Amino acid sequence: MKIAVIGAGGVGGYFGARLAQAGHDVAFVARGAHLAALQKNGLAVEGAAGSFLLPAVHATRDPASIGPADIVVFAVKMYDVAAAAALIGPLLGPDTLVLTLQNGVDAPHLLTRNLGARRVLGGAAYISAVIAAPGVIRVSVPSTRIEFAPVDGAVSPLAAEFADAGRAAGFGTVLGDDVDVVLWRKFCMLAAFSGVTAMLRSAIGPIREHAVARALLGDAVAEAVAVGRARGVALPDDMAATILRLLDAVPALMKSSMLEDLERHRPLEVEDLSGAIVRLGAELGVATPVHRAILGALVLHAAGVPG
Ligand SMILES: NC(=O)C1=CN([C@@H]2O[C@H](COP(=O)(O)OP(=O)(O)OC[C@H]3O[C@@H](n4cnc5c(N)ncnc54)[C@H](OP(=O)(O)O)[C@@H]3O)[C@@H](O)[C@H]2O)C=CC1
Numbered sequence: 004m005k006i007a008v009i010g011a012g013g014v015g016g017y018f019g020a021r022l023a024q025a026g027h028d029v030a031f032v033a034r035g036a037h038l039a040a041l042q043k044n045g046l047a048v049e050g051a052a053g054s055f056l057l058p059a060v061h062a063t064r065d066p067a068s069i070g071p072a073d074i075v076v077f078a079v080k081m082y083d084v085a086a087a088a089a090l091i092g093p094l095l096g097p098d099t100l101v102l103t104l105q106n107g108v109d110a111p112h113l114l115t116r117n118l119g120a121r122r123v124l125g126g127a128a129y130i131s132a133v134i135a136a137p138g139v140i141r142v143s144v145p146s147t148r149i150e151f152a153p154v155d156g157a158v159s160p161l162a163a164e165f166a167d168a169g170r171a172a173g174f175g176t177v178l179g180d181d182v183d184v185v186l187w188r189k190f191c192m193l194a195a196f197s198g199v200t201a202m203l204r205s206a207i208g209p210i211r212e213h214a215v216a217r218a219l220l221g222d223a224v225a226e227a228v229a230v231g232r233a234r235g236v237a238l239p240d241d242m243a244a245t246i247l248r249l250l251d252a253v254p255a256l257m258k259s260s261m262l263e264d265l266e267r268h269r270p271l272e273v274e275d276l277s278g279a280i281v282r283l284g285a286e287l288g289v290a291t292p293v294h295r296a297i298l299g300a301l302v303l304h305a306a307g308v309p310g
């Protein structure tokens with residue numbers, strides 16, 4: 004398959020590298036020192052999901068030099084979605100699909116406004132990865148996967164082909180038909196996990212061991228699930244319990260990407276995580292005091308520190 008990755012960071016860099024390693028024609032749209040390193044030294048992956056080097060990768064700032072792809076993997080941070088969406092045009096052929104991998108629940112719907120629902124796949128990435136240095140992606144979990152679904156609910160052969168390609172390339176894929184369920188299942192976990200770990204500046208281990216912190220985490224999950232249900236998303240009855248079981252099973256040292264960003268003084272996605280829950284809760288009449296506190300605790304850091 005021909006795959007273009009916009010945003011070659013922790014998420015796009017890792018999944019794109021696996022697909023390239025498996026022999027697919029993968030091109031990365033990147034920028035800055037990371038782009039320069041990709042062009043000079045190739046793309047290195049290290050960490051718990053395996054280490055390998057792709058010594059020569061197609062990396063560029065200019066999507067026109069890539070041309071139409073089968074799949075565009077769209078993996079910039081949420082606050083970069085609007086600007087990076089302008090890069091998609093030259094990558095579109097008549098049947099190209101665009102797979103969004105942002106946390107949060109809005110990205111596929113934002114892209115749908117310009118691209119139309121038939122082209123957009125909304126995805127949730129289950130991975131913990133960062134750009135450790137320019138040209139180097141570090142993954143801190145052994146097993147990774149993408150769950151995704153078409154915005155219009157119509158599962159196409161190309162989407163199924165991508166799911167197969169991912170599995171053959173070494174990461175899990177789950178192709179569903181209800182994009183909101185795919186997004187909200189992760190969002191309810193992630194908004195709570197990222198918000199509480201970032202607010203408390205702690206990996207998950209100490210949080211789940213302290214009764215007060217654990218209760219905060221449980222309340223954050225419950226608020227997110229309540230908002231999702233009020234929005235009409237078909238979340239399973241045991242959603243909150245399932246999420247807490249999952250968070251009990253992850254390694255004690257695991258941090259959210261938002262905590263990693265906070266520690267690196269990078270911009271935060273908090274407005275699209277706890278902020279979205281607060282906004283939707285207000286619209287739907289669901290109280291969200293924990294997410295309001297998370298938003299308040301982090302909002303002054305949301306722009307990061309330039310440089
Ligand atoms: N990291 C993780 O473990 C997980 C992250 N996610 C989600 O995935 C999304 C991506 O996150 P992540 O991979 O961590 O982000 P990263 O910051 O690691 O990577 C994003 C990359 O996109 C680049 N970029 C942004 N805009 C442009 C542009 N216009 N042109 C070219 N390159 C651009 C960024 O460059 P620059 O640095 O210069 O801004 C950066 O290199 C987020 O929504 C996140 O919440 C989901 C699951 C896990």
Ligand SMILES: CC(C)(CO)C(=O)C(=O)O
Binds near residue numbers: 128193259261
């Ligand atoms: C929780 C995790 C690591 C799950 O993939 C994640 O998505 C994030 O921290 O952004």
